Amino acid sequence: MSEQKYDYGMIGLGTMGRNLVFNMADHGFSVSGFDQDTRQVDNLEKERGDRKVHGTRSPQEFVDSLKQPRVIMLLVPAGKIVDAVVNELKPLLSPEDLIMDCGNSHYTDTDIRTAALAKDNMHFMGVGVSGGESGARFGPSIMPGGNKSAYDRVAPMLEAVSAKVNNTEPCVAYLGTGSAGHYVKMVHNGIEYGLMQLISETYQLLKETGGLNNDELHEVFKTWNEGRLQSYLISITADIFNQNDELTNNRLIDMVLDSAGQKGTGAWTSEDAMALQIPIPVIDAAVTARNLSGLKEVRVVAQQKLKGPEGVSKTDKKELIALLEQALYFATITIYSQGMALLQRASVEYKYGLNLSEVAKIWRGGCIIRATLLEQISAAYTQQPGIANLMLSDAIAAELAGSQTGIRKIAGLAAEAGVPMPATMTALAYYDTYRHAWLPANLLQAQRDYFGAHTYKRNDREGVFHSHWNQKA
Ligand code: 6PG
Numbered sequence: 001m002s003e004q005k006y007d008y009g010m011i012g013l014g015t016m017g018r019n020l021v022f023n024m025a026d027h028g029f030s031v032s033g034f035d036q037d038t039r040q041v042d043n044l045e046k047e048r049g050d051r052k053v054h055g056t057r058s059p060q061e062f063v064d065s066l067k068q069p070r071v072i073m074l075l076v077p078a079g080k081i082v083d084a085v086v087n088e089l090k091p092l093l094s095p096e097d098l099i100m101d102c103g104n105s106h107y108t109d110t111d112i113r114t115a116a117l118a119k120d121n122m123h124f125m126g127v128g129v130s131g132g133e134s135g136a137r138f139g140p141s142i143m144p145g146g147n148k149s150a151y152d153r154v155a156p157m158l159e160a161v162s163a164k165v166n167n168t169e170p171c172v173a174y175l176g177t178g179s180a181g182h183y184v185k186m187v188h189n190g191i192e193y194g195l196m197q198l199i200s201e202t203y204q205l206l207k208e209t210g211g212l213n214n215d216e217l218h219e220v221f222k223t224w225n226e227g228r229l230q231s232y233l234i235s236i237t238a239d240i241f242n243q244n245d246e247l248t249n250n251r252l253i254d255m256v257l258d259s260a261g262q263k264g265t266g267a268w269t270s271e272d273a274m275a276l277q278i279p280i281p282v283i284d285a286a287v288t289a290r291n292l293s294g295l296k297e298v299r300v301v302a303q304q305k306l307k308g309p310e311g312v313s314k315t316d317k318k319e320l321i322a323l324l325e326q327a328l329y330f331a332t333i334t335i336y337s338q339g340m341a342l343l344q345r346a347s348v349e350y351k352y353g354l355n356l357s358e359v360a361k362i363w364r365g366g367c368i369i370r371a372t373l374l375e376q377i378s379a380a381y382t383q384q385p386g387i388a389n390l391m392l393s394d395a396i397a398a399e400l401a402g403s404q405t406g407i408r409k410i411a412g413l414a415a416e417a418g419v420p421m422p423a424t425m426t427a428l429a430y431y432d433t434y435r436h437a438w439l440p441a442n443l444l445q446a447q448r449d450y451f452g453a454h455t456y457k458r459n460d461r462e463g464v465f466h467s468h469w470n471q472k473a
Contacts, residue, residue, distance in 0.1 A: 006032035006054055006065055008157065009072040011085055012103075013040035013055075017075035018047065019137035020102070020129070020161070025051035027160040034062035059088055069096035071154055075129075078105040078263075086113060086124075095121035098150050102129045104265050107179035107186060107350075114146060114178060123150040126178075128185020130367035131163065139163035141367035142172035143188065143359075145180030145352065163366025171365040176352035183346055184359055187339045190269025190283040192368050193262075194335040195233050197286035197423040202328050203237070205410070209312070209417050210320045214251045217241040220321055229329055231371030259296040266290070269342070278345045280338040282331065285426040308418035315413060323413075326406020331427035333400055336360075336377055337390040338430070357381035391434060400431065 010021050013035040021031045021044065030052035033044050041055040048055075056062040063070065070093065076085055082105055089099065099117065101110065101124065110126035117124040128143030129136065142162045144151055151174045162172040175181050206212045206220065221238035225231070245252040266287045273280040292299075340356055347354035360378035363369055380393035390396050407428050414421040433439065445456035450469040458465060 004030070004054070004065075005067040006030045006052070007067055007071070008032070009034070009062060009066045009070060010075065011035070011062070011072060011089075012075035013037075013044050014075065015133050016129075016136045018044055019133055020073070020075060020140075021053055022047070022051060023137055023139070023161045024157065025053050027157070029157055029160070030054075032056055032062060032065040034059065059092060063089065063092040068094060069098065069153075070094070071098045071100065073100045073102050073127075075102050078103045078109075082109070082113070086117070090117070090120070090122070093120075093122055096123070098123040098125065098153065100125045100127045100144070100154065101182075102127045104128070104185060104189065104263065105182050106268060107182040110145075110179035110182045123147050125150055125154075126180075126182035126185075128181050128188065130185065130188055130369075132368070135163065135366050139171070139366050141362055141365060141370070143175055143181045143184045143362065144172065145175045145178060145182065145184070147177075148174060162362075165361075165365040169361070169365075171362045171367070173355075173358045173362050175359065176347065176354050178350065178352065180347075180350075180352035180354060183350065183352065184343065184354070186265050186268050186272070187343055187346075188363065188367060188369055189265035190273075190280065190342075191335055191339040192233075193266035193269075193286040193290065194283045194338075194423060195231075195332060195369060197289050198282075198328055198331050198335070198427070199233060199237050200289075201421040201424050202324050205324065205414055205417075205419050205421065206320065208419050209315060209413065210317050211314075212317065214241045214253065216317075224325055224328075227325070228372065229325065229332070231373070232368060233371075257296070258293060260290050260293050262287075262290050269339075272346070273338075273342050276342070276345050276349060278338075278342045279430065280342055281426045281430050282335050282338055282423050285423040289420075289422050309416060312417045320413075323406040323409050326403040327410040327424055330400060330403040330407040330431075331424050332371075332373065333391070333396060334427040334430050336373065337396075340377070340381075340390050341388075355381075355385075357385065389434065391431070404428075404431070 007029045008024060008031045010017050010031055010033045013033045021033055024031050032054040034056045035041050038057055041057060044053065045055045054065060056065055074082060074085055076082060082101055082103065086099060105126060107126065114124040125144055125146035129140050131140035139162055142158050144158060158172045159170040162170045164170055175184050203217065206217060218238055218241035221234055225234045225238055240253055243252045245255050248255060270280065270284045270287050343354055343356060343359060357378045360374045360381060364374045376395060377390060380390060380396055384393050387393055391400060411425050411428050448454035449456045449466055453466055455464045455466045
């Protein structure tokens with residue numbers, strides 16, 4: 001057994017875990033690691049160089065190798081494995097020890113685990129980590145929640161390893177109590193689903209209606225990435241169109257099956273938004289679109305059976321690109337607005353105490369949804385913290401007004417051409433619904449009262465009313 005005691009422990013030494021360990025060590029922290037799969041421990045030891053990194057081969061050896069009170073980070077798959085690891089560790093730990101779950105756990109599981117460990121005076125924190133493998137290695141965005149004094153113990157390390165905006169501003173902040181960190185990460189992923197779907201729909205219209213080839217698509221996204229759409233997802237999209245396939249003479253993108261999987265965080269976002277009755281329809285549309293992408297076999301049959309429009313007129317390429325830039329920008333704003341609205345409501349419901357300006361700030365670097373726009377979003381919530389929806393901030397409302405022509409024309413073009421743009425069209429519908437003081441829900445009320453005597457409210461006096469609707473006037 002090694003005599004030296006290490007600052008931090010890491011359980012789960014797959015690529016993400018290992019990369020985070022090396023990131024921590026590069027910032028001066030000593031780390032001891034453990035993985036059930038001893039090959040991963042071997043890999044850690046092979047790749048560690050002269051860093052203060054140590055591999056252990058049993059939970060007891062791992063726990064004994066750590067300074068007390070211990071700080072143990074988990075980077076293991078969400079779900080039952082987290083419980084299995086915690087249950088194995090718990091008898092070996094002492095009061096004040098802290099476990100940080102850095103995976104994409106469901107926030108309700110985090111609440112249960114936090115309460116269970118608190119009974120033995122141990123701490124559990126749900127910590128969202130975004131940025132994939134390279135983020136873990138060179139600076140992720142980190143979304144921690146839980147006990148504030150436990151956070152204070154690890155804040156210097158988290159700040160050191162996180163991504164930095166403008167070279168100095170760390171992409172980490174204490175977000176709030178309980179499962180706040182995992183909740184914010186879940187919504188981050190919901191936004192991620194929405195943005196990916198919008199970009200993909202834009203690609204389909206450019207390809208099918210505009211007739212753009214991969215070189216042209218690369219150029220379009222590259223150019224967009226130099227403007228207000230600048231973001232990680234737009235930049236990797238530009239790269240993707242440029243990549244050649246090693247197995248054929250084609251571009252790799254054309255050899256990838258058009259059916260995408262999912263681990264579930266997008267659906268969790270939609271489920272919780274439905275439970276809280278907060279509309280996030282663009283994210284819902286994105287989750288649904290992913291599910292539809294999974295129906296590949298039946299779509300192949302349906303293409304023969306279901307008729308689309310005939311004789312679709314061609315649009316000028318340049319004009320199409322310019323309109324799509326506006327449409328994508330507009331729809332992107334609505335996605336962030338919906339994610340933020342959900343966080344605002346969840347913060348009240350679950351008593352997180354979130355600061356939305358701060359959330360937007362730590363998303364500016366390191367994470368998958370990082371974008372120049374987040375600077376403006378953060379500023380909007382600093383200026384008007386209690387605002388009901390991001391779209392109502394003066395600056396953001398002006399951005400939407402300035403790009404609405406594009407999305408209206410694109411929705412029309414897509415409908416006319418029969419090209420599916422569910423998330424884009426939903427973004428426009430959300431905006432138009434939101435900005436209508438009057439909606440036809442009077443008719444909904446009347447229908448409910450008609451068929452089920454559910455009663456209705458009037459717009460001219462207080463009270464609850466019921467009418468016999470089937471009587472002739
Ligand atoms: C991140 C990503 C990461 C993961 C996604 C993939 O922030 O680094 O969101 O957490 O790659 O969860 O999700 P799906 O498999 O559901 O697309």
